[in-house]
Amino acid sequence: MKEYFKHGTKVLFYGDSITDASRDRENPLHMGYGYANKIADIYTALYPNSGVQFYNRGIGGNRLSDLLDRYHEDVCPVKPDFVSVLVGINDTWRRYDRGLIVTEADFEKQYRDLLGRIRLDFLQSPIMVIEPFLLPTDPEKTVYWEDLTPKIEIVKSLAKEMADFYLPSGQLFDEAMKDGYSPFQLSEDGVHPTNTGHAYLAVKWLQMVGVL
Template identity: 45%
Template sequence: MTLIENNAVVLFQGDSITDAGRNREDGNSLGSGYANIATALFTSKHPEKQVRFLNRGIGGDRVVDLERRWERDCLELKPTWLSIYIGINDTWRRYDRGIPMSAEEYETTYRKLIKQAKEQLNVKLILVEPFVLPVNEAQKTWREDLDPKIQVVRKLANEFQALYVPLDGLFAQAGTQTGPAYWAPDGVHPSPAGSALIAQAWLNAVKV
């Protein structure tokens, strides 16, 4: 039986992988990515629960960008479940724009967001692990930056007793069968198949 209760409000929060082209003028738009797929499958299996799903992902966001809009795009929405998927841009910006984000700052900011949501809303948490599936040699060097951030998300999930979605290993495993570009053409943004892989892992975490 799924862990999500009747009449719950589930908020997907994150960057472009969550955003997935949603219409930001429409508060109910879910985009075309994993949030939409997970919502479609959940609501088709559990229509009786009347769960409401919201997406406030914004492309390009790092954890500090989430912090800037946390009041409006999280706390004011009063979710009962909060799914956070943030971190790949905190790594990527170091390599494409020379804007590094230390694992320590990432952890401090991430923990602050979680604590605010827990203290003000008593929200239940789902933390989604960032991944990179290198499609070129340059992306292989990202591991030194991303791996400590993945460890931060695991640490926070343990600390706050959150449900956990372990994507990095999942995508690495999937990529061995097909090559990485099948799942994430640029190594970061999932293909439709990759979005479905994320959605299924998310649903597994909430026991659907």
């Protein structure tokens, strides 16, 4: 266990509804009720004098294109010292509920653009990429895998090339189920974690940077 962040570090969580987790968007310091909030709470409890500031800029329903569109509004003003990104499931989901197809080429271009902007604007800021995931609790979403699988491979490849940390959440949730968790304990709809699922993701995130 170690105090990974320097005093006063600004940590930004960027993504879709999984990160958003019902945060109060009128309050720029509200962390929501998901993994981002749990990470902030655990870290602050362990190191109450660290002065680390945590920011949540997740918005439900967002795809990569949305994160790119609001980058200058939501990321740049924070001037983060560490950026955690979780996005991708909606780029698949919108194909099946709205017919909006994001090709693998477009997905890779957009994700590369996002990571490239962060790297260019915040050269010294480490990046954590969290893999998009789908748990087996909704049979109707099984078809999503044909679109999601190649996108996960793209995320994994880009993280290896451009990020500092890669959290293989799908693999980690699989391990949790092998250890005795049921899929429904982790996510009722396969996409959005339960409180237990968020807690599990938060612990794995903190273990990734060596805090736990």
